[in-house]
Amino acid sequence: MATDNQQGAFETNRDAEIKRGPLETWVGKVIKNPKRAYRSMFYVATVFFLVTTLFPFYWLLVLALTPNNLISNMGLLPKGFNPGVFVTMFERVPFHLYMFNSFVLGLTTTVIVLLLASLAGYVFGRLRFPGRTFLMLAILAISYFPPAAFFLPLFQLFTGGTNLVLGPITVSSPDLFNTPAPMVLPFSALFMPLSIFILTTFYGQIPDGLEDAARVEGTTRLGALFRVIIPLSAPGVATAGVLTFISVYNEFFFSFLMNNGEASSWAPIVAGILKYQGQFDTPYNLMAAASIVGVLPVAILVIVAQERIVSGLTAGALKE
Amino acid sequence: MGEVNLEDVTKRYEDVTAVDKMNLEIRDGEFVCLVGPSGCGKSTTMEMIAGLTIPTEGTIYIGGHEVTNLPPKDRGVAMVFQNIALFPHMDVYDNISFGLRLRKYDKEEIDRRVERASDIVQLEGMLDRMPDEMSGGQRQRVAIARAIVRNPEVFLMDEPLANLDAKLRVHMRTELQRLHKELDTTIIYVTHDQAEAMTMSDRIAVIDSGQLQQIDPPLVCYNEPANLFVAGFIGSPAMNFVDGELTENGFRNEKVEVDFDPADVGATAGDDVTLGIRPEDVYTLNDAGSLANPTKEIEAVTDVLEPMGDEIFVYLLLSEDATVDLDEESRGGMTDQLLMSVDPDSDISEEQDVNVVLDRTKVHLFDTETGKAISHGLTATAPSGADGSTAAESDD
Numbered sequence: 001m002a003t004d005n006q007q008g009a010f011e012t013n014r015d016a017e018i019k020r021g022p023l024e025t026w027v028g029k030v031i032k033n034p035k036r037a038y039r040s041m042f043y044v045a046t047v048f049f050l051v052t053t054l055f056p057f058y059w060l061l062v063l064a065l066t067p068n069n070l071i072s073n074m075g076l077l078p079k080g081f082n083p084g085v086f087v088t089m090f091e092r093v094p095f096h097l098y099m100f101n102s103f104v105l106g107l108t109t110t111v112i113v114l115l116l117a118s119l120a121g122y123v124f125g126r127l128r129f130p131g132r133t134f135l136m137l138a139i140l141a142i143s144y145f146p147p148a149a150f151f152l153p154l155f156q157l158f159t160g161g162t163n164l165v166l167g168p169i170t171v172s173s174p175d176l177f178n179t180p181a182p183m184v185l186p187f188s189a190l191f192m193p194l195s196i197f198i199l200t201t202f203y204g205q206i207p208d209g210l211e212d213a214a215r216v217e218g219t220t221r222l223g224a225l226f227r228v229i230i231p232l233s234a235p236g237v238a239t240a241g242v243l244t245f246i247s248v249y250n251e252f253f254f255s256f257l258m259n260n261g262e263a264s265s266w267a268p269i270v271a272g273i274l275k276y277q278g279q280f281d282t283p284y285n286l287m288a289a290a291s292i293v294g295v296l297p298v299a300i301l302v303i304v305a306q307e308r309i310v311s312g313l314t315a316g317a318l319k320e
Numbered sequence: 321m322g323e324v325n326l327e328d329v330t331k332r333y334e335d336v337t338a339v340d341k342m343n344l345e346i347r348d349g350e351f352v353c354l355v356g357p358s359g360c361g362k363s364t365t366m367e368m369i370a371g372l373t374i375p376t377e378g379t380i381y382i383g384g385h386e387v388t389n390l391p392p393k394d395r396g397v398a399m400v401f402q403n404i405a406l407f408p409h410m411d412v413y414d415n416i417s418f419g420l421r422l423r424k425y426d427k428e429e430i431d432r433r434v435e436r437a438s439d440i441v442q443l444e445g446m447l448d449r450m451p452d453e454m455s456g457g458q459r460q461r462v463a464i465a466r467a468i469v470r471n472p473e474v475f476l477m478d479e480p481l482a483n484l485d486a487k488l489r490v491h492m493r494t495e496l497q498r499l500h501k502e503l504d505t506t507i508i509y510v511t512h513d514q515a516e517a518m519t520m521s522d523r524i525a526v527i528d529s530g531q532l533q534q535i536d537p538p539l540v541c542y543n544e545p546a547n548l549f550v551a552g553f554i555g556s557p558a559m560n561f562v563d564g565e566l567t568e569n570g571f572r573n574e575k576v577e578v579d580f581d582p583a584d585v586g587a588t589a590g591d592d593v594t595l596g597i598r599p600e601d602v603y604t605l606n607d608a609g610s611l612a613n614p615t616k617e618i619e620a621v622t623d624v625l626e627p628m629g630d631e632i633f634v635y636l637l638l639s640e641d642a643t644v645d646l647d648e649e650s651r652g653g654m655t656d657q658l659l660m661s662v663d664p665d666s667d668i669s670e671e672q673d674v675n676v677v678l679d680r681t682k683v684h685l686f687d688t689e690t691g692k693a694i695s696h697g698l699t700a701t702a703p704s705g706a707d708g709s710t711a712a713e714s715d716d
Contacts, residue, residue, distance in 0.1 A: 207403060207405070209401045209402070209403045209404075209405035210405050210407060210408075212367075212370075212372050212392075212399070212401065212405065213399070213401055213405040213406075213407070213466075214407070214418070215371075215372065215391070215392045215393060216370055216371075216372070216392045216393070216397065216398065216399040216476075217393070217398075217418050217419035217422065217466070217470075218393040218418075218419045218422040218423055219393065219422060220391065220393070223422070228407055228409075231409045232407075232408065232409055
């Protein structure tokens with residue numbers, strides 16, 4: 001009994017001796033409750049991503065609103081307020097035409113990709129055939145090739161530099177420079193694998209019974225794909241479409257090199273922004289304004305399609 | 321018009337033969353059930369008739385035309401699926417009219433037909449509902465309406481009632497029979513539920529291991545099963561099987577003796593045979609008075625009683641150390657137990673010694689090795705030298 005009391009007294013004394021600072025207190029709590037650590041890590045990561053992604057946009061806005069002659073030694077706030085820049089930018093360069101070009105390139109690519117990836121997705125998702133896994137892996141591997149590796153041969157091909165000799169006849173490849181084709185074709189090839197993967201998962205989840213029912217009712221396999229499988233996979237198709245469109249819209253390499261940078265030559269916004277660069281001045285404010293305007297459509301698209309994309313990337317499961 | 325013929329149809333997958341040389345002749349306007357255990361090839365057979373699966377070998381005719389390699393849409397068949405398979409993104413009207421719209425019927429014709437089809441299956445006023453707003457039974461009726469709206473030559477139904485609850489299933493069963501009378505179209509119906517097959521069909525096609533075992537009217541399958549498999553599959557609870565040997569005096573094993581002249585059933589003494597008897601054809605001595613020709617008494621002990629209300633199923637053990645074999649698959653091997661059905665008022669309890677007799681006219685004999693039926697029912701009167709003479713000998 002006596003020893004027990006002594007023991008108790010000893011422990012209380014020792015507890016009192018340890019003095020903890022705020023960090024040690026926090027660590028102590030975290031050890032007891034690890035969820036606190038995860039939560040703080042989440043906040044740290046979130047803040048980090050928000051700053052790194054949103055700060056450039058804020059900085060663009062700061063630059064755009066500051067008159068060009070004052071742009072030097074910039075702080076965190078704009079020096080002056082010049083909203084007129086958003087009008088001037090259209091006067092100096094036909095930026096709306098560049099945006100139109102970007103839209104046309106993006107939409108054309110999206111249509112081509114969705115069409116072909118749907119066929120591929122149907123085959124990979126719903127049919128069993130020897131070599132299926134190998135082909136999927138091959139597509140995956142190709143999607144990891146650096147686009148620059150394709151550039152030189154493709155440039156040769158699309159600018160008429162490739163000759164095909166058929167006996168006495170020599171056929172030159174058509175000169176497609178300054179048309180949408182040398183951009184749309186590589187884009188379609190480069191962004192197709194992602195869409196194939198998304199659509200394969202979706203089409204694979206549609207119950208066989210529905211396709212069988214459609215076929216007995218009078219469609220072909222293709223008809224069943226377009227009338228039943230694709231409508232039921234709408235979230236997946238939307239996801240693949242939006243991702244493809246955004247990828248094309250953001251693409252730099254082929255967009256920059258496959259035309260001469262004029263709006264009439266189907267140059268997209270990349271070329272438009274660079275077009276502000278004059279021989280004697282560099283209007284940073286106009287470029288910043290153009291960048292903001294150029295980003296807006298994609299931002300709006302993402303916000304509008306967000307629900308679809310999220311449900312497309314996560315769920316996608318259908319009941320019957 | 322709607323007759324369906326399969327000639328030597330075989331479907332092989334990489335390592336299994338799902339359907340093996342199936343020959344099937346289904347007449348116009350007939351209601352045929354394909355029954356069999358899971359994986360027996362009945363669904364594959366139906367898919368080949370529908371055109372969803374192309375047979376490896378053989379020929380399929382529908383309405384006299386060869387359709388073996390035609391796509392489903394050109395075969396003039398309609399199908400109702402086990403998982404119902406309504407298009408979830410279309411309302412009832414669009415679901416029913418799907419096939420008609422694909423075939424470019426004009427609007428009024430579609431309206432007229434959809435209305436008639438929905439009348440037949442009693443779906444009035446639900447045409448603008450979406451499938452997920454309907455109950456299971458309603459959805460199944462939509463699926464049936466979608467099938468009948470095109471006036472197909474042949475209806476294929478792949479376990480259409482399997483996903484419904486028991487009460488609804490019985491209801492839909494009568495609905496389907498009514499529908500068959502009304503439409504007078506060939507119906508091929510796949511099920512593993514032999515109650516459905518017994519009650520609805522004109523003929524039952526029993527399939528096992530990809531092979532047709534028997535195709536006959538339900539009562540013929542019940543009373544004269546072609547082999548051990550059909551005997552065990554048709555009827556619930558299943559037929560009792562007792563293994564034994566054929567002697568010159570009839571069937572013999574340690575517990576069960578049935579006297580008859582092997583020559584009467586076209587068999588020779590010395591063969592291994594399996595005796596089959598349905599539970600309702602086993603009688604206790606008390607009830608046996610009505611039997612014109614009972615077999616010899618069999619000594620048994622009651623094991624478990626299963627009162628069903630209108631009858632009691634009694635599990636009988638033929639020897640003291642026997643245990644009840646619960647494995648249903650082991651057909652033809654149960655020498656130690658018998659299932660008997662008795663009147664609910666019978667005075668019978670568990671672990672009671674009871675002597676039973678079999679109705680000679682309902683005894684089935686099968687060749688144990690091949691499973692083929694040897695005879696159904698023994699001669700009504702015991703042949704001389706058998707039961708009767710035994711009695712005479714004892715008189716002497």
